[in-house]
Amino acid sequence: MNLEFIKCTTDDDFAKTSIFYLEHRLDLRRDLDTIEAVTALHGYITNGHLVQITDDLSNIVGVVGYYYGTPEKEFEDKHIVLIEAAILARKNRKTAAFVRGFQQLVDTIRLEASDVRLFQFNVSADNHYLLKLYSKFAEPISTEGSFHRYSVEIERLKEFLDRFS
Secondary structure (H helix, E strand, O other): OOOOOEEEEOHHHHHHHHHHHHHHHHHHHOOOOOOOOOOHHHHHHHHHHEEEEEEOOOOOEEEEEEEOOOHHHHHOOOOEEEEEEEOOHHOOOOHHHHHHHHHHHHHHHHHHOOOOOOOEEEEOOHEEEHHHHOOOOOOEEEEOOOOHHHHEHHHHHHHHHHHOO
């Protein structure tokens, strides 16, 4: 199955992707309530970027929400891309999908913002699988509330992902 990353640009894109996000929000964080999810979506739409991941039949099977810069620095630190949300439907969660999706995201960001040097990811503290996975290629840099933030240089991330190609 091929997965395609499509950046949301139209109201229809944002609506369909937002519905997927709301329906699968508990895959991101078990305690993520609807108000918090809508607030996060509003942030991606107004200050960041929202990407839908589609399958061969153009069904949305995933979503990524990210920012250039960090909220803590009021998005002035544009050399950082902060991936706050990445959800893939359970039936599509395979190593190949993870790697290929990540490669597409890295390629998209390198084309959009050539000054990005660091990828950062927020991971729920209770998601032991992702904590272990991200520690294979990124360093934990902070903990805030129920999230850990990991960071990796974009070139190091690309090298790590290319090993699977």
